[in-house]
Amino acid sequence: MKSLLTFLQGGVHPPEAKGQTAALPIERMPVPDELEIILGQHIGAPCEPTVTRREEVVEGGLIGEVKKGLGVPLHSPVAGTIKAIGTSAHPMRVSAPSVTIKVDHEAARADYQAGDWQQLAADELKKKVHEAGIIGIGGAGFPTHVKLSPPRDAQIDQLLLNGAECEPYITADHRQMLEHASEVVEGARIIMKILGVTKCQIGIESNKPDAIETMTRAAEAVSSADCTIQVQGLEVKYPQGSEKQLIQALTGRKVPSQSLPSAVGVVVHNVSTAAAIYDAVACSKPLYEKVVTIAGKGINKPANLLVKVGTKVSDIVDYLGGVKPELTKIIMGGPMMGFAVSDLSIPITKTTSSVLFLTEDEVDTNPHSACIRCGWCIDACPMGLEPKEVGIHVEANRAEDTARFGVFDCFECGSCAYVCPAKRPLVQFVRLAKMKAKR
Numbered sequence: 001m002k003s004l005l006t007f008l009q010g011g012v013h014p015p016e017a018k019g020q021t022a023a024l025p026i027e028r029m030p031v032p033d034e035l036e037i038i039l040g041q042h043i044g045a046p047c048e049p050t051v052t053r054r055e056e057v058v059e060g061g062l063i064g065e066v067k068k069g070l071g072v073p074l075h076s077p078v079a080g081t082i083k084a085i086g087t088s089a090h091p092m093r094v095s096a097p098s099v100t101i102k103v104d105h106e107a108a109r110a111d112y113q114a115g116d117w118q119q120l121a122a123d124e125l126k127k128k129v130h131e132a133g134i135i136g137i138g139g140a141g142f143p144t145h146v147k148l149s150p151p152r153d154a155q156i157d158q159l160l161l162n163g164a165e166c167e168p169y170i171t172a173d174h175r176q177m178l179e180h181a182s183e184v185v186e187g188a189r190i191i192m193k194i195l196g197v198t199k200c201q202i203g204i205e206s207n208k209p210d211a212i213e214t215m216t217r218a219a220e221a222v223s224s225a226d227c228t229i230q231v232q233g234l235e236v237k238y239p240q241g242s243e244k245q246l247i248q249a250l251t252g253r254k255v256p257s258q259s260l261p262s263a264v265g266v267v268v269h270n271v272s273t274a275a276a277i278y279d280a281v282a283c284s285k286p287l288y289e290k291v292v293t294i295a296g297k298g299i300n301k302p303a304n305l306l307v308k309v310g311t312k313v314s315d316i317v318d319y320l321g322g323v324k325p326e327l328t329k330i331i332m333g334g335p336m337m338g339f340a341v342s343d344l345s346i347p348i349t350k351t352t353s354s355v356l357f358l359t360e361d362e363v364d365t366n367p368h369s370a371c372i373r374c375g376w377c378i379d380a381c382p383m384g385l386e387p388k389e390v391g392i393h394v395e396a397n398r399a400e401d402t403a404r405f406g407v408f409d410c411f412e413c414g415s416c417a418y419v420c421p422a423k424r425p426l427v428q429f430v431r432l433a434k435m436k437a438k439r
């Protein structure tokens, strides 16, 4: 293998903890009796329901759309009947508007056949991505069709696909790359046609050598003189998979403060988003199911599950044989950037990558104390910020002053909090500072 690429500043090495699920193939979870589909799953305006109570819906049918502003439509993951238009538990807010569907278990599953997408023009491809409700699966849920429309003056020269999956425990992208390599690569080709570029790099951390090998074979099979797709091994270092760090590792380019990747001529998508783009464009399949890693010592049976969007965490727990008595904390997302949850009725969304059931020896329950000014958080920050100052100013009720410490460049990776010997909740301080500074 060639030498491993990485970003230059900061970063940490948390225990990888991927051994529990890395070898577990993706397993389709049986559909529960009821799904709760949250209407606001993407960055932008939430969907408004296009269905009414007692209405029958088909698998893949439209159930919500954004009438005004940024957003993507929402589709039913199953055939069934609308039971309620109401609210559901939400990992970050207390509750959020949702549509509840009673599942018709007798209905036949939708059958999607792949067609020849190469006949379609770039605009038609992009329209299909939008209509299928594709958003960034591995990140915050930014509408993908918007990311496929960089500013006219941007000189985009390559596509980057993110297969780093640097968060501990999570192996959903790893399994996608092993089991659906050709769909990921076809997705890359579709994006390249939309962007009008001939070069794509796929970055994968070196702790996934089987994925590097499989993806390299798939990429070589479709590469030609006018379409080059290269797989690059990345050093195992958190947060290798964040957009700016990945760009620096793969291209050496540095995205300026509060700018988009298009400012340095690249567009970045996650490998699972690329596979969803293939499904949307070649098979006309909307995004309504996804692979979620279920891990941690507190769940009876860890798994990589393909679940319908709207499946409640409690249904997943039941399917996997329940939780263990030692369970201490449940996190949606990874341990570095995820959110602790206490309500098992929270439904899976398009951006849920994992649900972790952690025991006491997997979490740090020590209380935090005053900053001892060791500076470790500054060394760890991949953005060159001063997290300690943000924390000190928030505690002193001077959150409005934190912009000068770059709080708006913070993408809440958690590296600073991970190394802090005083266990200070630096990410929570940052979130509070952003909220107050915006007012």
Ligand code: SF4
Pocket (backbone or CB within 6 Å): 370, 371, 372, 373, 374, 375, 376, 377, 378, 387, 388, 391, 416, 419, 420, 421, 422, 423, 424
């Ligand atoms: S790592 Fe923690 S204790 Fe050290 S300077 Fe940063 S906030 Fe303070």
Ligand code: SF4
Pocket (backbone or CB within 6 Å): 380, 381, 382, 383, 384, 385, 386, 387, 409, 410, 411, 412, 413, 414, 415, 416, 417, 426, 427, 430
């Ligand atoms: S959470 Fe923000 S301040 Fe802390 S290391 Fe990450 S980018 Fe830096």
